[in-house]
Amino acid sequence: NAGVTQTPKFRILKIGQSMTLQCTQDMNHNYMYWYRQDPGMGLKLIYYSVGAGITDKGEVPNGYNVSRSTTEDFPLRLELAAPSQTSVYFCASKGPGTGTSYEQYFGPGTRLTVT
Amino acid sequence: ELKVEQNPLFLSMQEGKNYTIYCNYSTTSDRLYWYRQDPGKSLESLFVLLSNGAVKQEGRLMASLDTKARLSTLHITAAVHDLSATYFCAVDVGSNYQLIWGAGTKLIIKP
Numbered sequence: 001n002a003g004v005t006q007t008p009k010f011r012i013l014k015i016g017q018s019m020t021l022q023c024t025q026d027m028n029h030n031y032m033y034w035y036r037q038d039p040g041m042g043l044k045l046i047y048y049s050v051g052a053g054i055t056d057k058g059e060v061p062n063g064y065n066v067s068r069s070t071t072e073d074f075p076l077r078l079e080l081a082a083p084s085q086t087s088v089y090f091c092a093s094k095g096p097g098t099g100t101s102y103e104q105y106f107g108p109g110t111r112l113t114v115t
Numbered sequence: 116e117l118k119v120e121q122n123p124l125f126l127s128m129q130e131g132k133n134y135t136i137y138c139n140y141s142t143t144s145d146r147l148y149w150y151r152q153d154p155g156k157s158l159e160s161l162f163v164l165l166s167n168g169a170v171k172q173e174g175r176l177m178a179s180l181d182t183k184a185r186l187s188t189l190h191i192t193a194a195v196h197d198l199s200a201t202y203f204c205a206v207d208v209g210s211n212y213q214l215i216w217g218a219g220t221k222l223i224i225k226p
Contacts, residue, residue: 031212042119042203042216043158050211058213090157094212102146102212103160 002026004107006091012113013081021076021110023091031094032074033058033104034066036087043090049074081114088112117142119206121217129225131193136220138187138204146207147180147187148214151200158203162189194224 007022025032030051035043045058049068063085065077074093078085089110095101118141128134138147149161162171164180164187171178175198177190187204201221205214 033213040218042218043205043214044216045213048211048213056211059215092158102163102165102207103148104212104214105160106158108157 004091004093004105006089006107006110008110009108010111012115013078015081015083015114017081018077018079019081019112021078021089021091021112023074023076023107024072025074025091025093025105025107026072027093027095027105028071029093029095029105030071031104032068033092033094034064034074034076035090035092036060036085037090037109038087046076046089078112083114086112086114117206117208117215119204119215119217121202121204121220123220124218125221125223127223127225128194130195133193134191136189136191136202136204136222138189138217140185140187140204140206140215142185142206142208142215143182144185144206144208145182148205148207149178149187149189150203150205152203152219153200161202191222196224196226198222199224 004025033048034046044060047066049055091107092104094104147164150158162178167182169180201219203219205216
C-alpha cells in the first residue's frame with residue numbers, strides 16, 4: 001500500500017513551457033486535492049475532485065488545469081509556466097466524510113522551479 | 116474573506132518547557148485539523164477535531180477546539196527536541212472538505 005505518490009520529485013521549467021504533475025493514490029479514495037505551498041507559507045488549494053469525472057476550482061486555480069478519468073489518478077497540468085508558479089506542489093486524498101475518515105493523506109510533493 | 120491565523124509564527128523554546136500554539140479562524144466550521152511538517156518533507160496528520168469542546172492528546176501534544184470562539188489550541192507539554200517542526204492548522208469549509216490553512220508555526224526546541 002503506497003498511499004499517495006507524486007512524480008516528478010523535482011523539476012525546472014523555462015517560462016512558457018508546459019508540464020504535467022502526476023498524482024496516484026491506491027486507497028480507493030473519492031476525494032483528491034492539489035495544493036501549492038510557497039516558502040514559509042501555508043497551503044493553498046488549486047483544484048479538487050470528488051470522484052472520477054468531477055473536478056472543481058479551489059482558491060488559486062489560474063494557470064492550472066486538472067482531469068480525473070480514474071479514481072486513482074489526478075494529474076495537474078501547467079500550460080504556460082510563469083515564475084509565480086515556482087512552488088512545492090502537494091497532492092492529497094481523503095476517504096468518505098463519515099466516521100473517522102476526515103483527514104487528508106498527502107503525497108511527498110513536487111518541487112517546481114520556473115526560470 | 117476566510118482567514119485562518121496562527122500565532123506565534125515562530126517559536127524557539129527550551130526542552131522541558133510547556134507552550135501553546137493558537138489557531139483563530141474567521142468562518143463557521145465544526146472541523147479543525149492539525150498537521151506537522153518536517154523540513155523538506157510532506158504533511159502528517161496529527162489531530163482531527165470534529166466538534167465544539169473536542170480534546171485530543173497524543174504523547175506530549177494536546178489539541179482542543181472551541182467553535183464558539185473560533186479558536187483551537189495545540190499545547191506542548193515538556194517539549195523534546197524531536198517535536199521541532201512546523202505545525203499547521205486548517206479549517207474545513209464547503210461541502211467537499213476543502214481546507215483553508217494557517218501560515219504555520221515553526222517550532223524549534225533547543226536541547
